[in-house]
Amino acid sequence: ETGVTQTPRHLVMGMTNKKSLKCEQHLGHNAMYWYKQSAKKPLELMFVYSLEERVENNSVPSRFSPECPNSSHLFLHLHTLQPEDSALYLCASSQERAFSGNTIYFGEGSWLTVV
Amino acid sequence: KNQVEQSPQSLIILEGKNCTLQCNYTVSPFSNLRWYKQDTGRGPVSLTIMTFSENTKSNGRYTATLDADTKQSSLHITASQLSDSASYICVVSSYGNNRLAFGKGNQVVVIP
Numbered sequence: 001e002t003g004v005t006q007t008p009r010h011l012v013m014g015m016t017n018k019k020s021l022k023c024e025q026h027l028g029h030n031a032m033y034w035y036k037q038s039a040k041k042p043l044e045l046m047f048v049y050s051l052e053e054r055v056e057n058n059s060v061p062s063r064f065s066p067e068c069p070n071s072s073h074l075f076l077h078l079h080t081l082q083p084e085d086s087a088l089y090l091c092a093s094s095q096e097r098a099f100s101g102n103t104i105y106f107g108e109g110s111w112l113t114v115v
Numbered sequence: 116k117n118q119v120e121q122s123p124q125s126l127i128i129l130e131g132k133n134c135t136l137q138c139n140y141t142v143s144p145f146s147n148l149r150w151y152k153q154d155t156g157r158g159p160v161s162l163t164i165m166t167f168s169e170n171t172k173s174n175g176r177y178t179a180t181l182d183a184d185t186k187q188s189s190l191h192i193t194a195s196q197l198s199d200s201a202s203y204i205c206v207v208s209s210y211g212n213n214r215l216a217f218g219k220g221n222q223v224v225v226i227p
């Protein structure tokens with residue numbers, strides 16, 4: 001148990017559906033992240049929220065929409081996804097931004113399959 | 116080209132044997148380097164984190180080394196166990212762009 005909880009663990013959705021991934025951290029951290037992990041590719045940073053303000057959006061398609069209502073919760077809203085969006089989506093948190101040496105704690109991931 | 120290259124891509128070892136995983140990076144200026152273990156279907160879990168001044172760090176049977184001059188790191192697994200079967204991911208942090216660069220991982224399979 002890493003202190004970062006993701007739901008659902010598995011999700012199958014059609015290309016016209018709208019769904020959301022949820023993440024909650026119990027570590028008192030003030031930075032949260034969404035990463036995408038595809039087969040045989042490095043983890044890709046999608047969004048970073050620090051102190052509830054989004055500080056990065058690495059050119060992620062608009063069909064992915066993040067929401068961070070407070071420092072403990074993070075959502076990823078999904079709509080009109082494409083089959084190539086099928087991947088493992090990892091939520092993570094850290095105290096301050098991770099680049100400064102703070103450990104990132106990852107959730108167990110949400111396996112997304114778009115059909 | 117990825118800023119963090121790991122080798123070998125995959126490795127099969129016998130239970131009880133040792134193995135070494137390599138990570139070469141081009142990230143600059145360097146801040147710190149981390150190794151994560153990711154079991155199949157799970158999220159990555161931190162094993163070690165090393166800064167510029169640290170050459171080696173251990174976590175149980177895992178020992179990481181860092182040569183910041185040659186920009187190389189290794190992760191040594193001693194007396195492997197079946198539970199060591201996982202992907203090991205090297206992550207390098209830079210002061211320059213405040214980002215983390217991830218390797219693709221070393222896939223290790225330990226067989227009895």
